[in-house]
Structure formats: structure tokens, C-alpha cells
Amino acid sequence: MRLSYPTSIKIIRVPCTGKVDVIHILRSFEKGxxxxxxxGCMEGxxxxxxxxxxxxxxxxxxxxxxxxxxxxGERVKMYNLSSSEAPLFVEYAKEMSEKILELGPNPIKEAKKSLRGQNEAVSG
Amino acid sequence: MIVAERKPIDEIIEKIKDYNKILLLGCNECVTVCEAGGKKEVGVLASALRMYFLNKGKEILIDEITLERQCDHEYLEEIRDRIDQYDAVLSLACGVGVQFMADKYLSTPVYPGVNTCFLGATEKRGLWTERCQACGQCILASTGGICPISRCAKRVLNGPCGGSTNGKCELSKELDCAWQLIIDRLKAMDRLDDYEKLADIKDWSSDRAGGPRKVVREDVQE
Known part of the structure; x- marks a missing residue:
């Protein structure tokens, strides 16, 4: 089953979703x-x-x-599926990707860019 | 332990919004256990604040340090050589830590990041309940180890009052009547005779009624 999902998604593997902490999610946003x-796996x-x-x-x-x-808060979501459900994995990836496209880029990324631009203008 | 709860982020932002360099100071003791102001909460709050200010077009420096305790000279001294680098300190320690910090570093503004709630226990993760009001005259010996001062809304010394129904307090159906708990425990220990003894009038001068308190132990002083 060679399914494809949006290339904008970067997968970070963890041994169990129980390893994911709030700070990991926040740092991801800080980094852009x-x-x-x-x-995660199915509940139960x-x-x-x-x-x-x-x-x-x-x-x-x-x-x-x-x-x-x-x-x-809509930029973060939790999904559950079993490891054999590749088509569902793709469906969720597409759903999330579309949601993010609809919401637009992370405002932090834009703010950093504009601050960098201001700093360069001052130093230049 | 001292139980605290993080302040709403809006309130924190309002207090620190005019500063550029902030030290976010956590505490490894009680506030770590009640998940309000330990290293993890410092990391999460620092990240959230950095993002908030960036989004408002302001780059703010927020350094994160978590001390072993903020209520002891020796640990608070650890930041002495770097405290001048910051415009303000946002402390996630209890009110004691915040005040000790204010005493020690006179010219640095310090803001509390948590609301200090009470002396309590962890019933389960995410649920902390009050167990002691530090009244200074412990009566647990005669109340089966259950405190009517902190757990009875009326602080009744010879209870229960008329508001006790089916073991619950009239304040809320979820709140146990402390005196029902005391009777149940005395019964379990076969000490119900103790319940018959009237409690003496309590000396409240050791409570807050007598003003700020102190404990002096000359035998251990240096």
C-alpha cells in the first residue's frame, strides 16, 4: 500500500504518545x-x-x-488510529493539512520575519 | 505542602508587558508537586509568553531558572550574580518565595505567577484539598487525626452542626462533613468516648488573630 500524504507534514516519532508533553507542542510553534x-493508538x-x-x-x-x-488552539489536534489503518492516516494528514492551509501560517513565523526585517533596517 | 495554582495568563501578561528582560523563576518544592511552578511549568509558561509577545511584535528575553527552594537564603543566593541582568522576576513560587525574593533583592521588581491557595494534600493527580490552616495549636490528637479547623466551614470544635446531612456539609453535596469523618474515625478506633469530651475554648492567639507569627528556636540558631 504505497499511499501518499501531504509533503508539508514532518513526522516526529515517539515511543508512545504518552511521551509527548505540552512543552514539545509549544516549542514546535516557537520554531515555526x-x-x-x-x-496515538486507539483509546483503550x-x-x-x-x-x-x-x-x-x-x-x-x-x-x-x-x-x-x-x-x-485549532492548530493542535489529537487523532487516534490503529497501526494498520494507513488510509485513515492519510485521511487525517489531509484533513489537518487542509485545516492549516485554511488557518494560514503560524503568526509567530511572520512576526519573527518582520522583527528581523526591522532589525536589519536599523543596522543597515 | 503549600498548594498553588497558576494565575491566568492574561493577568501575568498585564503585569510584565512593559519589561524586556525577565527571569522566570520556578521552585522545586511544593509548587512542583502541585504542578503550578516547577521546572516543567516554567518551560511551558516561558514558551507561551515568548510567543505572545512575538505575536505582538515585541521580542522579549525570558530566561528560565528553577531553584531548589525560594524560601531559603542559600538557594536564593544562587541568582545574586545574575539578577541585575533582568528588568523583573516572575516567580512561580508560593507567596513565601515571592516575598523572600522581594526582601533579598530590593531593587528588582518581582511578580507572582501563581495564586497560593492553601496547605493541602494530593488526593490524586489534579486534585488537591485543604488539610491544615496552620492555626498554631494542633488539636488533631482529640479529633481522630481529622482537622475541624481546616475541613469544617464553621471551624466547629464540638460538631457536627445542624447543616450536616448524610455525611455531607450544607455548603456542597460533594463536601464531606469533617465532624462526620471524625466520628467515623473515632468509631473505627473504638474511641467514641473521646467524642463525648467537650473541647476547651481554643486559644486563637497563635492563629492569624495574633498578627504575623514567628517560630524562634534559639537552640538551633547560629
Whole structure:
């Protein structure tokens, strides 16, 4: 099954979504990511029992924080699928990609660019 | 431990918005356990604040340090050589840490990043409840190890009051009646006779009624 998904998506592998913390999601945005989604195993199927439930809670925390600081909580989402569901993986990737295209680029990226431009103008 | 809760981010932003260099100072003790002001919360808040200000077109320096404690000279001294680099300190320690910081570094503004709530226990992750009001005259010996000062809304010494129904307080159906808990525990220990003894009038001078308190131990002073 050689399925393709949007090339804009960069996959970061973790041993379990329970490893993902709020700070990892926030740092991604600080570094310029336009969106972050976490794909965990089906709820109830976690090898470590609670990993994907913990991930969901942290995704919700990150959503709230990003909403509070004006970046937008919709840029973060949690999905669940089983490892054999490649077509669903592609569907989620496309859904997220479209959502981000609709929301536009991460405002932090733009702000950094414009600040850099101002600094260069001052020093030049 | 001292239980605290992070302040709403809007309130924090309002206080620090005019500064350019901020030290975000966490504490490794109580506020770490109640997930309000430890190293992890410092990292998350620093990242969120940096992004907020960048989005508003302002690049702000936020350094992150988490001290072992903010309520002891020796740990607070660790930042003495770098404190002048910052316009202000945002402390995620409890009110004690914030005040100790203010005492020690007279010319550096310090802002609290958490609301200090009470002395309590971790019932389970994400649920902390009050257990002590530091009244200075512990009566737990006669109340089966359950404190009516901190756990009864009326601080009744010979309870329960008339508001106790089915073991719950009239304030809320979810709030246990402390005196019901005391009776249940005395019964379990076969000490219900203790319940019959009337409590003496409590000396509240050691509570806040007597003004700010101190503990002096000359035997351990240097």
C-alpha cells in the first residue's frame, strides 16, 4: 500500500504518545510549525495503558494555552488510529493539512520575519 | 505542602508587558508537586509568553531558572550574580518565595505567577484539598487525626452542626462533613468516648488573630 500524504507534514516519532508533553507542542510553534497533530493508538489499546489518554489531555492543555496567547488552539489536534489503518492516516494528514492551509501560517513565523526585517533596517 | 495554582495568563501578561528582560523563576518544592511552578511549568509558561509577545511584535528575553527552594537564603543566593541582568522576576513560587525574593533583592521588581491557595494534600493527580490552616495549636490528637479547623466551614470544635446531612456539609453535596469523618474515625478506633469530651475554648492567639507569627528556636540558631 504505497499511499501518499501531504509533503508539508514532518513526522516526529515517539515511543508512545504518552511521551509527548505540552512543552514539545509549544516549542514546535516557537520554531515555526504551522500546526501540530498527535496520532496515538486507539483509546483503550495503549501498550502502556494510559499513554494516549495522557497525550489527549496534554493536547487539550496546549490548545487552551495557544488560544489564550492568540496563536489559535485549532492548530493542535489529537487523532487516534490503529497501526494498520494507513488510509485513515492519510485521511487525517489531509484533513489537518487542509485545516492549516485554511488557518494560514503560524503568526509567530511572520512576526519573527518582520522583527528581523526591522532589525536589519536599523543596522543597515 | 503549600498548594498553588497558576494565575491566568492574561493577568501575568498585564503585569510584565512593559519589561524586556525577565527571569522566570520556578521552585522545586511544593509548587512542583502541585504542578503550578516547577521546572516543567516554567518551560511551558516561558514558551507561551515568548510567543505572545512575538505575536505582538515585541521580542522579549525570558530566561528560565528553577531553584531548589525560594524560601531559603542559600538557594536564593544562587541568582545574586545574575539578577541585575533582568528588568523583573516572575516567580512561580508560593507567596513565601515571592516575598523572600522581594526582601533579598530590593531593587528588582518581582511578580507572582501563581495564586497560593492553601496547605493541602494530593488526593490524586489534579486534585488537591485543604488539610491544615496552620492555626498554631494542633488539636488533631482529640479529633481522630481529622482537622475541624481546616475541613469544617464553621471551624466547629464540638460538631457536627445542624447543616450536616448524610455525611455531607450544607455548603456542597460533594463536601464531606469533617465532624462526620471524625466520628467515623473515632468509631473505627473504638474511641467514641473521646467524642463525648467537650473541647476547651481554643486559644486563637497563635492563629492569624495574633498578627504575623514567628517560630524562634534559639537552640538551633547560629
Amino acid at each position: 510549525a504551522d500546526g501540530v497533530y498527535v496520532v 489499546d495503549c501498550h502502556f495503558n494510559k499513554g494516549n489518554f495522557r497525550a489527549r489531555k496534554r493536547v487539550e492543555q496546549a490548545q487552551k494555552l495557544l488560544e489564550d496567547i492568540g496563536i489559535g
